Amino acid sequence: MMRLFALYFLFPLAARADDCPPATWQAKGSEGASNPKIPKRPRSTLVTTADKKIQPGDVNCRYSATTGATVNYHTCAQLATKYGTAFDHFFTLNPTLELDCSNIQPKTEYCVDGFIEPLRATDGRCGPPNRNATCLGMPHGQCCNSETWTCGKSTEDCARGTCYEGICFGDKIYSTDGTCGPDHGDRLCAGKWGDCCNQDGACGTGDDFCGPSVCFSGKCTILDTEPTPPDGMKRNTPDGTCGGENGYICKAPWGTCCNQNGICGIRARDCGAGW
16 A cells, blocks of 8 residues: 555656756866966856857856855956956956946856857858958858958958958958058058058058158158268167267167157158158
8 A cells, every 4th residue: 555655656756857857067168268277167058948049249158167155355356367367358257246346146156268249240241231240250261351241261351451350460450441540540551452551541552652751651661871860979779769868879670760759760750850
């Protein structure tokens, strides 16, 4: 009788357990550690049948760390320092934390390495015309071609002056629209845009862009003859300064021109204002 009573309760319990299988934990990979001297534990992600993929704007956490049994307002700084995370970035990765770390919890996981998930160019279209979708990590190629606004992986796609973003220097360094210089993000010129950025902030080639009186950056034309210093200025500069009380003159590797601020250089603004 007791056996029948026990089986009566065991079978319903087993049936209910099968109706709702437990979630399992799956460990992520351990690539991308920023400080190899400190072991980092891969972030564990709860995997269920209703698992939600990371969306653009979400925190894509690559590693997490667990706080100890005792925490205080120093704990955030301690975590950030230990795992080599910039302090402001630590709070970006953990948006629920107060900036004074007052609500940090003991024995709780916090992200110490990761990034904000960007909009990925899953369809191969990238850049400003396509909501600034990035080619990074995309199978079509990881260079955004500014001529076609598509992801690619050829030499042309990734070339300076053509590659807008991705595994290249990108538009923040090399202009992809022909504008350059201090009024345009201090971008440089390369590729189809020419070798030089002139004083007007335009890329090009030739005397109108690379000439000694007009060139701002790039392969500027430098005068073959060194400027003649005034009498008494005969000592070569030891530190890149020139003129003044010491009477230093400019020599390589500091540049051959002394500008109006007493600094050696080779740019047009250095030579135009020198001796």
